[in-house]
Amino acid sequence: MVNKRIKRIKPPSPDFVESVKYHLEAFGVALKEAIKPSRMTIQYPRELRKRPKGFRGMLVLDVNKCISCFQCTFVCPANAIHMKKAPNGKYYPCVDYAKCIFCHYCEETCTKGAWKSTNFMDVAFSRVEEMLLTTEKLINGPEVPEEEREDEYMVEYEIRGSKLELKKEYSPEKLVEVED
Amino acid sequence: MKKDVNAENIEFLSSGLIAPIKKWGAKWSLWAVHLVTSCCGVELAHAYASGYDAERWGSLNFGMMRQTNLIIVEGTITKKMARALRITWEQMPDPKFVILIGACGIEGGLFWNSYHITRPWKIIPIDYFVPGCPPTPEGLISAIRALQKKIESGEAKTTAKFRETDLAKLLGTEVGKERKPPKPPLKIAEKPEIKIEPKEVEWEFGKKLIEELKNKMPFAEIFAIDINRIYIKTESKFYEKVAELLESEGFDHVKSLNVIDLPHENKFVVECSVSSYSVEELMPVIVTFSVEIPRDKPRIPSLIRFWPSIDYQEREMHDFFGVWFEGNPWMGNKFLLAPEVETPLRKDFKLEEPSYVLER
Amino acid sequence: MLSYLLEMFRQNSVGIPLITRKVVLYHTANKIAYIPPLTSLFAKIPILNLIVALIFWKPFFAVLFAPGLVCILIAILFIIWFERKVTARVQWRYGPLEVSRNVGGIIQPMADGMRYFFQEVIVHREAHKPYFLQFPLITFLPVLLPILVIPAGTIYAINTPYSILVAIALISLIPMIIVAIGWASNSKYAYVGSLREAMMYFSYEIVLMIAAMSMVIIYGSANAIEIVKEQSTIPGILLNPFAALAFFVAIAMATSRFPFEIPEADQEVVFGPFIEYTGIIFGVVMTLAYEKLYLLCMLFSILFLGGWNGPFIPPLGDLSPALWLFLKTIGLMMIFVFFRTFYARYRLDQALKIGWSKLMALAMVALITGLGLGAVNVMGWL
């Protein structure tokens, strides 16, 4: 009980005049927004939300750095990472996105920095079997076909004073970017 | 019952003279039923709220399954919920579509080996799967977009491509030293011992309180295990007596009722932790009293008459361990669990072991 | 016989210069080239001319076009879109947009309608099947019949001194049908919803009638045409604002707008009486409240806002007053749906209490005002 400061609140119980005032206030706020809305919608997929540095997206494996130490599969809480034997006899990880929870413990664990995150995780798979990404598929990471892309802008929330602004810039050449 | 409902729906929409109108209507009016199944509902709400506003795409979250045509399964479907999901799906008029979001729903995610979950895609046909735990609202919207495209073109496509690299070319096929997978780190003791022992702490008020309790309960072993934590070990015949004394002392609610299963010693340890709201000094103090009961005949009196707040925790422990709390009117019924799951938290109820190597 | 009919239709037909006027192509000293008016194209063809004449026959036109079915449809499609759009705007988002991006997604309700149209219709086992399917269609009766007596300027079907009274009486039938729908659905939530609908009916109906009555007393007539004529100098809302307010709130209750969206309460009784409906039948019953809103708003504009009074637009002819009435009605409907943006819903007992205490008191004040103004013959002075 170091600094227990108590503040008792009293719920308002409006009388007739106050309640008319409150009705009008509610109406006024709604009308204000209807005339001059403070929109904050990011019109996905026309506009993409800018991912901050260190975003935990889909993973990319740098297979040359991997020393097949099994630590990422051991640490994975969802048991989504399995090791698969490659033609050279070593084991390399595969990620099952049907289980992956994007906690990126694997990335934090990897002593060699073989795991890299991308800024991308918005995939809709049509079949469960496709969600298991073997080592072969992990190296390149996800790609969105150019003709499927609908994005025009990249948007970021920015607060200036008392206003929330959607800072827009043109979307990048490549949708999926690997972080360093 | 074998039928491909997905294909039937698409076929219905793309047949006849007015197929374009049918497709157009279905495409721009994917109303999702309000069936929140788990915590991915948070991101679903975000997708439909101001931040992303999926309503732009003509999709609206609506109350009843009768008036909608899209189920968004949000994450885990437990064995109990599976029936509700199936019923909801059956009640929905054709043509209907299903999007499944969240790892928990697809292969279980973190809960992949839980005793209480199912795989929704075994229960109803799914059009699109969105990974993530939870997925971003973008993921959900891209699934809605993909579904719209599917209605239009009739074929389901994954929205991203994953190119395959030839590993043999990249790494060579030269097999080096044979390397065996290392031993998994998880180490669970064969014959564990649960020892709860006194700890020396600097806690003046506690010492006083323990003395006071000792005077009242000469039959029990009372000690502090930490600051603000008092532990009382006693025999099962004094269980109610201890509760009564503590209740008169000012401990007015139950913080936790816990059962520890010790199969190799053939006993359950029932721990009940109580604390106080009405006495200011006792507020931070948690008093835990524990008794041991035989594992093959787990019966113990209910404390519901001292603390009504223990009611649901007793029901829960009855579900989990099969401990029978005599006096609780609910005993014999399932509370949390689906009917087919029996005493899952006993140690002999084994879960599937994790595997680390992909056998192909 | 046919020619007699044709003559009858033509004598009482809607005059719209825009359509019935000759379109002059060029005009020289001795020659006038023109496209004949649309209607006269069919004047000589035996059956078609009868159909065209029938369409322009005022009673028929009133029910089918303005202020009837077509106007209702346009109003509903617009107001549903507007409701979603304005709510979205207040809620910092866009609302339906991508279906037609250039015009703000205005065809979204049509897409929803199409989807409903081609969806399976489920009749569940417990339902009383004939009634379950018939009642939604019967709802068109109390919706369209009042149109016969509510005139839109010079377009009317029946000119009767009791038009306002008949209209209100007919509109009052709608709750009966909703209750019947709930009964036919035979579901627990439909039952609770129907009960709520019936309770709400008690709370607003008397107020609605008293408010209308007090205006009728002032004008000294229940004929809509007379009433509008009386309002040419001063609209009724200024004469008796109490009646206007009471009528306004009663409309919100009658059409289950917020904050009185109680019978259908989505989160409480999941659309109450309509819970079991699917596909196009749900589309029909869902629009019922909007149809009722349209009718009552039309009555409100006739009683309080001077009806079809407004600047005459020559090319529209008879349609001009109808257009003014339509615009006023739509404007009122927009106000009603705007309440969704800032109100939660009251509880049933609170709504009943409001209906029988505050609103009833207001209606009484309105009645007394009406009686007073009627006694001094205020319309005579003006």
Place this chain on the structure above:
Amino acid sequence: MDEYSIPVPVKPPAEIESLYLPVPPWLEEKSKEGDELVLFVGPQHGGSGHMRLIVRVHGDVIREVIPDPGFVHRGVEKLAENKLYIQNIPLVERPAIMDCINMSLGYVRAIEKALDIEVPERAKYIRTMLAEVCRIGTHLYDAGILSVFLGHTTGFMWPFALRELTCEILMRVSGARITASYVVPGGVRRDVDRGTLNFISDAMTYIQQKSKDFEKVFIRNPVTIARMKDVGVLSRKEAIKYGVVGPFLRASGVEYDVRAVEPYDAYDELTWDVIVADDGDSYSRFLVRVNEIQQSIGIVRQCVKALKDMPEGKIAVDTKGKMLDSVKGTFFRTFGRLTLPAGEFTTLTEASRGTLLYTIVSDGKSNAPYRLRVVTPGWYYLKGFMESLKGCRLADLQAVYGSFGYFPPEADR
């Protein structure tokens, strides 16, 4: 995909008769005889989450509500016994993902208590700051759900729009929008940079400012007041008797807040008020949380200020007392094979919806808990929630439900 494994009889009455409902069979029968109606609210219902309430209504008045939880019971306690200590961190925050920092904080603190680790100062402040951000987020979430339960859609959209900012904060700090898995034994996973701290304080200003509009449109709206005042009242005595927790307990006049009673992390170095109300009705339960948002904003501001004054780095400590600037690259090596000493370790945390209790029972040899007992706020106040519904009107069910902010995954675990 071809075969559907769970056969569901299509006959509607079977749904009522089937065994998985813990409805005593006589209930339906009895209601048909008398003047009582038995309503099933949920799990597919516009005004219920992932749970089922069996409501016995007499006229418009609720006689009794029988809860049927477990629709989201995923067995966290059992799964935790089969995972490493650190693998349980994401697991324990799944019950209430919008409250992720508070959920994992309690568990991690139990581990730290067992290992006797002193967390670096900076990590303490970061934890406290994010815990309060999560509290704001959760209270906004509950306000949104309450609004939509009362039919007020704007009241749903605005809090969720503001929640978008708390998600953005979590995303910038931890990399994930909602499930941060950010707290690790001995500290946190990453450091927070200055730009992010600035964004956090800006976001707090924006939330504070916009909540004034929200107050006008929803909180003080006479319709809201009419719906929630004197509804679902729990007196102080009842609240204690049924073991209600957190803001709901404080709304009934009990001055109990774990952050004040048994301070953890940086709470004893900050100044803030415990919000208490006396009425114990739905409205004060809601108002207490609305006021707590303001207090939390104050706490976040103090934390941001303290963090800006502190040198960067040193955000975690390993079991040997070595300071770490980041856990990247050494995560598994440092924490992977943690083994706790034998004993029982209990921590209390003030999660957004109330007291959260973790008890780890360790056998001293395994590197997974022998037993993990989690009691979440939702599970504590479910009893009080059910009791407060007695005597309410049917339409009040949603008002009371929303005022408790009952989140079934949290209660079911």
